[in-house]
Amino acid sequence: MSKIKEFWAKLKSIRHFEIWVAVVIGLLVCVIYFSFFSQPKNDSIENDTTKEYSSAEEYVDYLENKLCNVLSRISGVGDCSVIITLESGFSYEYATETDTKTTVSGGTETTITTETVILVSNEPVIIKENYPVIKGVVIVAKGAENFSIKMDILEAVETVLEVDSDNITILS
Numbered sequence: 694m695s696k697i698k699e700f701w702a703k704l705k706s707i708r709h710f711e712i713w714v715a716v717v718i719g720l721l722v723c724v725i726y727f728s729f730f731s732q733p734k735n736d737s738i739e740n741d742t743t744k745e746y747s748s749a750e751e752y753v754d755y756l757e758n759k760l761c762n763v764l765s766r767i768s769g770v771g772d773c774s775v776i777i778t779l780e781s782g783f784s785y786e787y788a789t790e791t792d793t794k795t796t797v798s799g800g801t802e803t804t805i806t807t808e809t810v811i812l813v814s815n816e817p818v819i820i821k822e823n824y825p826v827i828k829g830v831v832i833v834a835k836g837a838e839n840f841s842i843k844m845d846i847l848e849a850v851e852t853v854l855e856v857d858s859d860n861i862t863i864l865s
Contacts, residue, residue: 749782749825756827756854764834764849769842771835777854779825787811788818829860837865 707713746752757775764773788811795804811818830850836842843863850861 749779752825753777753779760853764846767845767849769836769839770846773832773834776831778828780828782825784823785819786821788820827854827856830854830856832863835865837863
């Protein structure tokens with residue numbers, strides 16, 4: 694116990710001891726933070742929720758390419774082509790301002806409510822962007838002549854695109 698007290702006394706005799714301790718603790722916190730909480734970047738995997746598309750066609754092209762890439766990796770599928778149709782394009786929910794006016798004339802109360810879209814720099818403020826709903830999918834794959842592979846393709850498409858099997862056609 695006396696050696697610990699001697700060691701502690703030597704440490705405290707160091708000039709600006711408190712500053713050095715704070716620097717060491719700060720460095721340890723940074724090392725722990727960056728080793729545990731930072732995620733390695735993987736350029737081959739994109740996060741669909743942060744990617745912005747300039748049009749519904751660009752979104753469909755992206756989905757078709759990504760789906761074809763995934764399906765071609767399934768054992769036995771081989772080369773494939775994918776066509777996706779949409780019910781409509783992107784839809785948006787805009788920020789609005791509601792104004793309610795109540796007037797009384799001749800004993801009758803009338804309430805008029807008006808909603809106005811909020812503009813910033815002459816552009817509407819978008820609260821939410823809704824992705825297009827997929828209407829149907831057609832897949833042409835070499836391996837689709839095998840029933841088992843066809844079912845694997847069907848299951849993969851249903852899972853990835855959340856489309857009902859009635860709206861998916863798979864051809865060889």
